[in-house]
Amino acid sequence: MINRELIKKLASQLKKDGVDALLVAPSSDLIFLLGHKPYLCERFQALVVTAKEETFYICNRLTEAEAIGFMDGDKVYQWMDSDGFTGVAKQAFEDFGLIGKKIAVNGAVRAFNLVKLMEAIDFTPANGKDYLELTRIIKTPEELENLRKSSLIVDKVFEDIVKFIKPGMTERDVKNEIARLSKLYGGEGCDGGIVAVDANAANPHYFGDSAVIGEHAVVEMDFGCTYKGMYSDITRTVIVGKATEREKELYNLVLQANLAGEAAAVNGAWIPDVDAAARKVIADAGYGYEFNHRLGHGIGYAGHEAPYIHGDYKMHLAPGMAFSCEPGIYIRGEIGIRIEDVVIINEKGETEILNKCTKELIEIC
């Protein structure tokens, strides 16, 4: 069912920005607009929302029945595989007066489909990735409560996984156990996340799983699940065996940066300042280049969404915002350490760190 309230809000924002329509391909964005996320293959499909509050849908005939089901009588344009989609899209753009206009695309539209549209129809493309994310940047009390519960699940998983890890296990063994525990504690969509041993952790987005945990090892774990659709996201790095002085030094730097970021993350704070507070700790110690990503990302119905916590995200923190605080140091060929919590500014304007499990350095002996 179309969420007319949200369409109205979105249309008003489009109008303000001089954008005539937004193409919303299937993604978490559509869950909000339609209460439904169709499966997206290589075939073009999108909900189109105009600045005049109109909505229509373009899809392959394959999913026409599905689209009719959620479009509440609003127009569904269908195209057959052998015809391609641009003819039907052109007709739709003509019907809704969008020829020659400014049309934005959400984060899920594929570039090759945009090129096909641009070759067939006269319009000016615009980046519309943030529109839906911004409409949900302030979480409701119920959503905040579900974020808390989602974080509680991964906290429990972490407490158990520390007792599980032993030398000789593979990264995969640990991932499988994380997935099992997350499900056991009521999480949805649990995949085990990232488990990276030693130098593998120097790649913040490492997704291998075959390395073996040695008698002495650094084990970085970054995982999450959803609870009633709301994501959790935690990272902890533990040492198997006794930590070396070097490991202790790097760990403490990351921990101090994490704490500095969380201390700066107060209601009303300027987001670039929050990033800078954490970054300064690590940069002052000479590892500025090795903290090679933003401090965090918003979190909610998507794992990554607005607000993004970095030096160029010009916004103030406000009650209802939820985001990660996850500094790290990554040294190629050697080590990676990251410590991540989810943080919210609650209804009262207080900062709450949703992950309660310890951040003290754990040595598994």
Added chain:
Amino acid sequence: MINRELIKKLASQLKKDGVDALLVAPSSDLIFLLGHKPYLCERFQALVVTAKEETFYICNRLTEAEAIGFMDGDKVYQWMDSDGFTGVAKQAFEDFGLIGKKIAVNGAVRAFNLVKLMEAIDFTPANGKDYLELTRIIKTPEELENLRKSSLIVDKVFEDIVKFIKPGMTERDVKNEIARLSKLYGGEGCDGGIVAVDANAANPHYFGDSAVIGEHAVVEMDFGCTYKGMYSDITRTVIVGKATEREKELYNLVLQANLAGEAAAVNGAWIPDVDAAARKVIADAGYGYEFNHRLGHGIGYAGHEAPYIHGDYKMHLAPGMAFSCEPGIYIRGEIGIRIEDVVIINEKGETEILNKCTKELIEIC
């Protein structure tokens, strides 16, 4: 490691088409070019291949170390979250003489990132989705053998699942068992696919899982796995209880269409004719609109790839091609029936139907 042979082949094709470079974002395309598929989040990253056989990589600093690892000394441009990627991309385009040129995008580049590039840099975008798919449209004998083995796995799963299905089970129960069996028989990446009961099957891409199988039910199952990276893909539709006359009639139509498509799929056949041979059977019986998708898609290292079997795909079948033959009839609110095999034109130019399990109507009583 960069596959220089493939880069050469690709560059020569780009040159022929008057395209100056191709942006290849992480997808199965990169497995071929780099032997590696980096994780793709919302941050822009791509291998760039020029018509002059040069390669360079653009990525977030987060993945710089990973990219240096697979780029064999070729240039890696990195950007930091707080800076955005267009400045670095512009520098790279200048260094390689790509300003003002024609730049194609592969299937994985996101449209909002293309818009950002177009706003920052002068170039003409082009659709480059097919380039990599076309380089692998002719499978090697080893790849064909792996396709056979992959199909053998799903055949065995089907034979077992027929004995498993009982009234009272949910779609999810059947999916879980399909996933378990696929893994048991040596499949990789098994997720249970699509299991759709009764009217749910009228949506060819139905991905729900909560409906219960009644005493009388139509159960459509579409699933696959990979074996050494090569996909299988099978669909069978079975009846729980005794089939009605209507079900028998529709099932037989789909079966005759499947057989007609497979009979037409001979070495040298014109692809639109193959699609038409199957479509005619169903259209002649009055269900042309309800066979609402192409007859099939190529299959290999991606689940869907070239050649696509539909009326506008202007190519002849040739030895080494692999594709699905999957006609269906979908009647909204009532029923969906699809029968799918994977077909190859083998090294000798013979048509081989890789799925051997029965297509006779099965009644589970």
